[in-house]
């Protein structure tokens with residue numbers, strides 16, 4: 001190892017100022033922004049090492065996504081756009097928590113253990129969201145990258161999915177797309193426009209929607225998109241950056257609270273969408289003429305996509321193994337629909353995109369969505385090759401070739417590198433347009449079981465540990481038995497509690513057959529969680 005490369009690492013500006021340990025959680029490190037400078041510096045160092053190990057560009061995104069403005073966070077993106085490998089999450093957690101005096105020796109240890117060739121060039125592609133704290137944190141990361149002689153390619157303010165796209169384009173030498181933001185907008189919008197002009201819409205679909213951008217970076221991206229989409233789709237943007245980030249708006253708020261966002265001009269029975277602070281999640285919703293709120297979440301989006309892909313495969317006479325990946329937050333009705341109506345395998349994995357993405361890779365075409373609106377579709381390279389051949393195969397009928405060509409464009413419209421709110425929106429719009437559906441027609445695919453999610457503050461969320469994809473509590477002792485006892489009293493009842501990996505809270509999810517039972521079910525479970533796990537403040541009133 002060439003030790004001279006480590007001499008710049010100690011940096012008084014980025015010493016560890018907080019003694020609390022911080023964990024690489026569901027989506028990287030996430031906490032109060034003012035506790036993160038040394039974390040970003042060290043993640044800059046680690047990104048360089050990761051890039052050298054993989055001999056490829058690594059992404060570093062500064063965002064706390066759906067969290068409040070005063071939080072921030074960082075996640076590393078591996079070369080194929082996937083989340084950082086699990087074994088390196090442990091390395092990352094150790095690195096950010098060591099004492100300053102042990103920083104260099106820890107870096108040396110990683111280099112030795114991972115057998116890193118320090119003469120390999122390192123490229124780190126950086127991006128950030130619109131939070132006030134993000135520029136300072138970016139500086140810290142850049143200092144870390146430069147301390148280990150890494151090359152920084154900074155794209156400034158981008159959505160998280162855009163950064164994933166840029167990493168993959170860079171590492172595939174533009175095979176996936178042009179590694180620029182212009183390339184991203186062109187790829188997705190051209191595919192969208194191509195499919196749209198091939199479809200004759202005679203139904204209820206109107207090419208206009210209302211969009212809540214959570215006052216985040218998505219607002220910038222949507223405005224850019226609109227330029228590329230022209231008149232094919234009119235997007236009316238609300239919460240477009242002037243209000244408080246994620247405050248009573250955004251996909252997380254709308255999904256959890258099941259109400260429209262603030263500062264939003266509700267139009268009765270009108271297709272509306274909400275994206276989150278870094279534009280990787282999307283939910284659809286509308287308010288009917290009786291003022292009733294309706295949500296069409298990640299489950300509804302996943303089933304719509306699965307059905308459409310099945311139809312296109314049938315039309316093109318192509319046969320591939322489709323699979324749908326969900327988490328325990330998926331509504332029981334959606335899973336029934338996937339298994340019994342669509343007759344597609346459905347798999348349940350732990351919360352967190354890395355789990356869903358990895359599982360989806362096992363299918364020829366793997367659709368994955370969290371109920372909170374985070375998801376995408378993955379196509380195996382061999383699948384794409386077969387579809388491409390079908391488009392030009394003279395032995396195939398015109399109909400088959402057209403369906404295959406549509407499929408190919410659908411693939412281009414999808415950001416396969418990660419869940420992408422705006423790519424998902426274009427896909428949903430394409431499908432609704434193809435079917436001639438308005439949002440009410442789409443909703444009729446199946447009826448959600450009544451469901452609710454609440455967030456609870458406890459003294460120490462780590463007291464709750466879980467198994468079985470986060471649905472069964474191991475500790476504190478007795479909690480799971482108490483939950484089981486309550487749930488057993490409800491028809492089609494299901495309820496679980498797990499500590500959040502992005503916020504300092506625990507999440508409680510419940511669903512059951514009868515709406516009138518739901519509040520009591522979740523209130524009773526919340527009460528035992530509060531007592532067993534050390535709830536803070538007044539007991540939750542549902």
Ligand code: G16
Nearest residue numbers: 026027065066352353500501502503
């Ligand atoms: C992140 C993850 C999602 C996860 C969500 C909530 O989303 O990418 O997979 O569902 O956090 O996780 P938890 O329940 O552990 O807090 P985002 O949009 O905040 O980056």
